[in-house]
Amino acid sequence: MIQIRTYLEQFVALSDHDWEIFSSKLIKTAHKKKTILLKIGKVERQLSFIEKGSVRLYIPKVENDLTFGFSFKGNFISAYDSFITQTPSTYQTETLTETTLWHLNYDDIQDIYSRTAIGNTIGRMIAENLFLMKSKREQSLLNDSAEQRYLNLFSERPDLIKQIPLRHLASYIGVTPQALSRIRRRIIS
Template identity: 70%
Template sequence: MDEIREYFRQMVDLDDADWQVFSSKLKKSEYRKKTILLKQGEVENHLSFIEEGSVRLYVPKTENDLTFGFCFKGEFISAYDSFLTRSPSSYQTETLTKTILWRLDFNDLQDIYKRTKIGNAIGRITAERLFLIKSRREQSLLDDTAEERYLKLFAERPQLIKEVPLKYLASYIGVTPQALSRIRKRIS
């Protein structure tokens, strides 16, 4: 839980009273590798902080899933659009490794917003960070070649290259695993 407090302390003045309310709502959950946290069609009820592990966001397909996001230790994970709108998710979330999450459910987060001075700031900051990750990826898909996307990933989020299977990386940058192998061979 100290990691979460430090995460927010870097951005907002988090006093002990607000932290007490916030931390009292957190629930620790541990998951094995390849655990589906949210199935397509379910409503996301949690905003989770990753203490340990990694999670991918993807659209399940019969042949090849379409991976469009990853979250790692020290980051928040949620099917945030479903969480906000209370509507069924069009995608799934799954652990890639053994993962420990600190989870807030939707109603508890609403209570934090009401009862604390910094609750709304925490919500805004979390939403902004999730938005920026999504926006950068979309812009990269529009502007960059597959090779450029791979090189940017390697520079900006090296943990992806270390922790994520190549078939998911290939899907994430929009190529087949074979094309990713050719890219990797060309740049090595």
């Protein structure tokens, strides 16, 4: 739980009282590799902090899933659009590795907003961080070549990229697994 407090205190100072309310709502869960956390068509009821592991966001397809996001240790994960609107999700979330999560459910977050001095600030900071990650990805898809998107991902998270199967990486940067293999060969040579 200390990881979460450390993460939040990057953005805002937490009083012990506010932390007590916030932390009292957290529920810890452990998940095996390839556990679907949220199925398409279900409403996201939780905002989760990854203590250990990695999660991908994707649209399931018959031949190749369309992976559009990853989240790793020390970050929040959610089908956030479904979470804030409380409407069915158009995509799924799945663990890529053994993963430990700390959850807050929707009603508990609303309670935190109303009972703490900094609840709304924390919510805004988490939302802004999720927005910035999404915006960065969209801009990369519009401005960068597939090779540059791979290099960016590799330079930003070299230790974590090793955990992601190549087919998910290929989908994430918008190419086939074969095209990713060619990109990787060009980079190595």
